[in-house]
Amino acid sequence: MKHSVLATLGLQLTAVVAHGAGHVGHNLVPVEIRAPTVEHFRDIVGNDTYDFGCRPIARPTDDGQFQLHALLTREQIAHINHEYRSTNELSIRESPLAKRAAAANAPIGSGDRFKAGTVTPVGLGTQASGTTIASIMNVAEISSAVNALVANAGVTSFTLPYKTFNGATQFAAYVGAGADTSKYHLYLSAGVHARERGGPDNLIYWVADLLAANKSGSGLTYGKKTYTNAQVKTVLAAGLVFFPLVNPDGVTYDQSSSSLWRKNRNTASGKSGSSIGVDINRNFDFLWNFKKYFSSSESPASTSPSSETFYGTAAASESETKNHVSIYDKFPKIRWFMDIHSAAGDILYSWGDDDNQSTNTAMNFLSATYDGKRGVTGDTAYKEYIPAADATAIKKVADATVAAMKGVGSRSYITQQAVGLYPTSGATDDYAFSRFWAKPGVNKVYGYTMEFGYSTNFYPTLAEFNTNILDTNAGFMDWALTAIGVGLE
Ligand SMILES: [Zn+2]
Incomplete structure (x- = not known):
């Protein structure tokens, strides 16, 4: 902690954390930290032993404050209370999630509902309102579901070049624009962070909906949002690549x-407990070596293997990262990318390393002049360059995605620049957008992160799991349709 900064801000924190049951049988407690400004969170989010979910995002509250969600141990909560005990401007309390019993979590499927790739998944958009899906897919079912779409619905799947640390063969798939891989412009991925349950399901059931509606000549309905068969056909014609x-x-x-495991299971840097694994979403080749590129005051990732944001041993050191990147080589005209995460209730758009600026082309992530200066939000020492037309385009698509998710009628979502409260390095979305400048000759890709669900609610109830399918699927529809309107070539 940086005591001098804390003293300047006069931070206050009240000890209102009760001793609840904790979240689903492990020692992390979901908490809500409140403060009058986002600046009040600056020191807390700099601590890389704390777990803020995908990224630390401060949301405005109805009463004009800001709220930051985290998963903390009792010890960490006590430490924060101790640090801020003499003040009352910052408060920490248990999230209502802490009281939820593990039994309330949506179950994981047992067996294989898709019968070894013979039973086609059926999404919610093609079924009667109120229909629900009874469990989250297990790992074998995710493969089986995609195999069924290959067998019965015209999807083509392919094996990715690198096996995971535990020896899994990875696959992705494509559909909609025929055999020419240069005709595919939309790319979605899910399941980067292990605990974010339902991400692969959201994606697979949406693809199943598109193909079923296309075949039957019908449209799709997600809550109060409806889409025509012509819109379904428009989305498919854009060429869809998915890595579920x-x-x-x-x-x-x-x-x-x-x-609540987040990382992969690589033991190269740590053999036990939380030291196992790399955060795939800090491992991509975008300002990966953050110690060099960012201000020393910022922690966009972590060099500590036990951190939830451990960045790995090199840029793209992980098989999962290399496989993800290989998809851009196979489909060279991908223009729009979405990485599906939870849980925060937002759509994040570029950039994630610092505030955006559209006036100084020389101030950009490739320039050594700015090494050591990046990542401090709200300052003028560095802001990341984005062409003005790109800034307008990415925001337009993000806003349309959120409008569709809200339009389902279940809950609210927000759009936010990915840097939010705090920068990140090596993330999927920034990597996607950075390729155009970092690798001469490659296509420009607009990158997004969707964080479905309520903050830190990584294990949804069955009702929430089904709501998430409806909300994300409507979001995917308007994300794709608006992106297509902006342009695919
Ligand atoms: Zn995530």
Whole structure:
């Protein structure tokens, strides 16, 4: 902690954390930290032993404050209370999630509902309102579901070049624009963070909906949002590439342990407990070596193997990362990318390393002049360059995605620049967008992160799991349709 900064801000924190049951049988407690400004969170989010989910995002509250969600141990909560005990401007309390019994979590499927790739998945958009799906797919079912779409619905799947640390063979798939891989412009991935349950399901059921509606000549309905058959055909014609389970080792472990596991399971840097694994979403080749590129005051990732944001041993050191990147080589005209995460209720758009600026082309992530200066939000020492037309385009698509998710009628979502409260390095979305400048000759890709669900609610109830399918699927529809309107070439 940086005591001088804390003293300047006069931070206050009241000890209102009760001793509840904790979240689903492990020692992390979901908490809500409140403060009058986002600046009040600056020191807390700099601590890389704390777990803020995908990224630390401060959301405005109805009463004009800001709220930051985290998963903390009792010891960490006590430490924060101690640090801030003499003040009352910052408060920490248990999230209502802390009281939820593990039995309330949506179950993981047992067996194989898709019968070894013979029974086609059926999404919610093609079924009667109120229909629900009874469980989250297990790892084998994710493969089986895609195999069924290959067998019965015209999808083509392919094996990715690198096996995971635990020996899993990875696959992705494509559909909609024929055999020419240069005709595919939309790319979605899910399951990067193991504990974010339902991500692969959201994606697979949406693809199943598109193909079923296309075949039957019908449209799609997600709550109060409806789409025509012509819109379904428009989305498919844009060419859809999907990588539904980026982190099978992590998901296998999380589903068997319910330990809120986030990273992969590589033991190269740590053999036991939390020291196992790399955060795939800090491992991509975008300002990966953050110690060099960012201000020393910022922690966009972590060099500590036991951190939830451990960046690995090199840029793209992980098989999952290399496989993810290989898809851009196979489909060279991908223009729009979405990485599906939870849980925060937002759509994040570029950039994630610093505030955006559209005036100084020389101030950019490739320039050594700015090494050591990046990542401090709200300052003028560095802001990341984005062409003005790109800034307008990415925001337009993000806003349309959120409008569709809200339009389902279940809950609210927000759009936010990915840097939010705090920068990140090596993330999927920034990597996607950075390729155009970092690798001469490659296509420009607009990158997004969707964080479905309520903050830190990584294990949804069955009702929430089904709501998430409806909300994300409507979001995917308007994301794709608006992106197509902006342009695919
Ligand atoms: Zn995530």
